[in-house]
Amino acid sequence: MYEFRPIKNKQGKPAYVGGEKMKNKTKQYEKELIEAIVKYKWMRWAHIDWEALSFKRATAYNHKLDDLDTIKDAFKRNRSKAVNYMLNKWITSDNATLQIAAFKICADDEDRRRLEQNYIDHTSNGDKIQQTIIVASDAGKKTLEELDAAD
Numbered sequence: 001m002y003e004f005r006p007i008k009n010k011q012g013k014p015a016y017v018g019g020e021k022m023k024n025k026t027k028q029y030e031k032e033l034i035e036a037i038v039k040y041k042w043m044r045w046a047h048i049d050w051e052a053l054s055f056k057r058a059t060a061y062n063h064k065l066d067d068l069d070t071i072k073d074a075f076k077r078n079r080s081k082a083v084n085y086m087l088n089k090w091i092t093s094d095n096a097t098l099q100i101a102a103f104k105i106c107a108d109d110e111d112r113r114r115l116e117q118n119y120i121d122h123t124s125n126g127d128k129i130q131q132t133i134i135v136a137s138d139a140g141k142k143t144l145e146e147l148d149a150a151d
Helices: 019-040 057-062 069-092 096-106 109-115 138-150
Strands: none
Touching: 019 057, 019 069, 069 096, 096 109
16 A cells, blocks of 8 residues: 655655745746846737747746736736836827827816717716606505515
8 A cells, every 4th residue: 555755855844746946947937937028028928929938838837927926017017018108109199089099098087078079978967867666556555665664
């Protein structure tokens, strides 16, 4: 019969399969990927050019790089920089369409409503529309009152 014995590292503490080498490789891959994300301005996992890295997509998944917050934050920073860059270009552009698009992104709801020519207020000047129910019979009124009392 087989006996289960946990794997231990040099200090005698339990270690996960792959050991310290795997942990160090993960850190190395993480650092390389973050540097590449910044250098090549990748914004999403799908944008990664795996030929620019020393490891392949499968390796990245095996080391769970796609789940690391540091990688997600690097993508997020690139997206934020790109949005700000494009927004500034649109604002300073002579193209009215781009200026309106930038305005819609920057403006609050009230300013956007003023810009839209076909805005329809479905809430009667900001107030919710109250529905009135007309009941024709006394039995219906009694049932409606019971339902209101239950709420």
